Amino acid sequence: MEQAAWFGTPWPEFNHGLIYTDTVKYAPSASPQSLLDFYSLRYKESASKQGWLQRIRNGQIHVDGNVIVTSDSILRNGACLEYVRHPWREPEVPFRLQILFEDDHLVAVNKPSGLQVLPGGLFQQRTVLTQLQWRSDSSDKQATHGIAALHEKDLWKPSPVHRLGRGTSGVLLCAKSPAAKSQIAADLAAGTSASSRSRCEDDSEAERQITKTYRALASGIIPTDEVVVDQPIGKVRYAGVAGGLYMACAGGKPSRSRVTVLQRNLIDNQSLVEVQIFTGRPHQIRIHLAAIGHPLVGDPLYLAGGQPRPLSTTAISRNLEEDLDPADDGGYQRPSFALPGDTGYLLHAWHLSFIHPVTTERMNIVAPPPPQLCAPHE
Known part of the structure; x- marks a missing residue:
């Protein structure tokens, strides 16, 4: 069937942000972690320890559905975590x-x-x-x-x-x-x-x-x-x-x-x-x-x-x-x-x-x- 040769919708200025989820799982011999230690040790590539502290204070971290702004809160085993990343302008790229x-x-x-x-x-x-x-x-x-x-x-x-x-x-x-x-x-x-x-160098396309x-x-x-x-x-x-x-x-x-x-x-x-x-x-x-x-x-x-x-x-x-x-x-x-x-x-x-x-x-x-x-x- 006939189709348009091109398609594409212009990008909006901001995306919708993201929500990253985690579940706390401790090994039998492990000591419970604070909220700050959990994120700063596990996701070093995402932000420095100071950066994760800032995200917590911004109210971007939810624990079991509740906003937690206390960085030294101790996480229970099985706790459900969410990090809410704010919407941002993605770099300019083609859309068509x-x-x-x-x-x-x-x-x-x-x-x-x-x-x-x-x-x-x-x-x-x-x-x-x-x-x-x-x-x-x-x-x-x-x-x-x-x-x-x-x-x-x-x-x-x-x-x-x-x-x-x-x-x-x-x-x-x-x-x-x-x-x-x-x-x-x-x-x-x-x-x-x-x-x-x-x-073998004779890789047959057929x-x-x-x-x-x-x-x-x-x-x-x-x-x-x-x-x-x-x-x-x-x-x-x-x-x-x-x-x-x-x-x-x-x-x-x-x-x-x-x-x-x-x-x-x-x-x-x-x-x-x-x-x-x-x-x-x-x-x-x-x-x-x-x-x-x-x-x-x-x-x-x-x-x-x-x-x-x-x-x-x-x-x-x-x-x-x-x-x-x-x-x-x-x-x-x-x-x-x-x-x-x-x-x-x-x-x-x-x-x-x-x-x-x-x-x-x-x-x-x-x-x-x-x-x-x-x-x-x-």
């Missing part, structure tokens, strides 16, 4: 998405660089997921198929089946039903598992349920026309990233990419490349190109070797909630070094090939690359 393909089961969109896929960190509202849900809600309001049909649709909202980095543009596949999402997720997992076990091909602009001149990168990728502790940072790591998970050079720019000392990934590790292309000595042009984080920049060499100064003074919420200021979500590089999910989860047809979705990533004669 181009539809590349859509049927009753799937929608593929061309994600712009700068727009996050799922909520996280600063971006809780300004995400692809939110725009998909708003579009679905708008369609529900216009539906004329009766109350039962509307109720059935409300049980499921479109949802991305994989991720692209915030700075990455291109094809993003989203499911419109639980069955479609489950099947695509299984195909993605099967492909990653098979490629992790195989060291035998893979899903293949993902990217365009990227790498620094330096890559001398060979094709390079297969098998650098493992692991997670290492890193300041400012609560769960750790992914990087080239000998003890990491098996990871595999094929890099094909499309053009060498001797004047600017850059290589336009096409990258097919056989595993789906976070930041895989950024790390793999850096690992072979050719990090993405403009990448603020990864250096040659696949390691992050030393913490003292970057200078990025923004408040954690942008225009919201951290003093209003007790939050940290944004670290002065690069983080994984920072943009500036050119990476585009150009081509996605997959087996349709319902029709079983082989689908090929292409997102036109930006001019800087167009191959000669395209």
